[in-house]
Amino acid sequence: MDGLDPSSIQLIGTAVTPAVMVSGCGILATGLDNQISRITARMRDMVREWRTLPEGHARRALLREEVAIMDRRHAILARAIGFTYAALLSFVVTSLLYLLRRSIAVPEGLPVMSFSLGVGLLGSTAVLALASLRLSRRAITLEGEDLFRDGRPGGPPAP
Numbered sequence: 697m698d699g700l701d702p703s704s705i706q707l708i709g710t711a712v713t714p715a716v717m718v719s720g721c722g723i724l725a726t727g728l729d730n731q732i733s734r735i736t737a738r739m740r741d742m743v744r745e746w747r748t749l750p751e752g753h754a755r756r757a758l759l760r761e762e763v764a765i766m767d768r769r770h771a772i773l774a775r776a777i778g779f780t781y782a783a784l785l786s787f788v789v790t791s792l793l794y795l796l797r798r799s800i801a802v803p804e805g806l807p808v809m810s811f812s813l814g815v816g817l818l819g820s821t822a823v824l825a826l827a828s829l830r831l832s833r834r835a836i837t838l839e840g841e842d843l844f845r846d847g848r849p850g851g852p853p854a855p
Contacts, residue, residue, distance in 0.1 A: 714791040717814060721784035724821065728777040731828070732770060739766045758842050765835045769828045776824035779817045786814030 746759040793807040 710794060714787040714794070714811060714814075717787040717811075717818075718784055718791075721780050721787065721814075721818070724818075725777055725780045725784070728773055728780060728821075728825075732773050732777065735766050735770050735773065739763055739770070742766070755842070758838060762835050762838055765831050765838075769831045769835075772824050772828045772831070776821045776828070779821045779824070783814040783817035783821070786810050786817060790814065 742759050742763050746756055746763070749756050749759075787810075790807050790810040793802050793810060796802050797807075
């Protein structure tokens, strides 16, 4: 690192970090959008199945419970994708604030606050994604209980 001015390295890091975070947010938003799309398609399939079953069929109650779980997951992931886009916007604002510092007086702490807000929003997204995974596991457990009500293949009957 001989011959490199530490302030130049700091400037590069300051300029690149928000751009990397914007890219990461875009990738995260794409993944969340895919999950939301799959949940929507699965909910439609379950409702279609529910409508074909006769009144009083045991599977109708299970499907109703699973659709309720999927609806909660959809709402959680919709909130998560909103936080992700807000974080993306926060990182864009951070970059703009650093660019504006060359032409107008931008308080030193403002870009740091904007960047910190983005990081906090991404942390919230992670918490919501974990909540969605927990609900997903609950829906799979319901299906497994229904499927293996008479016992798992090669194992003792379910309690």
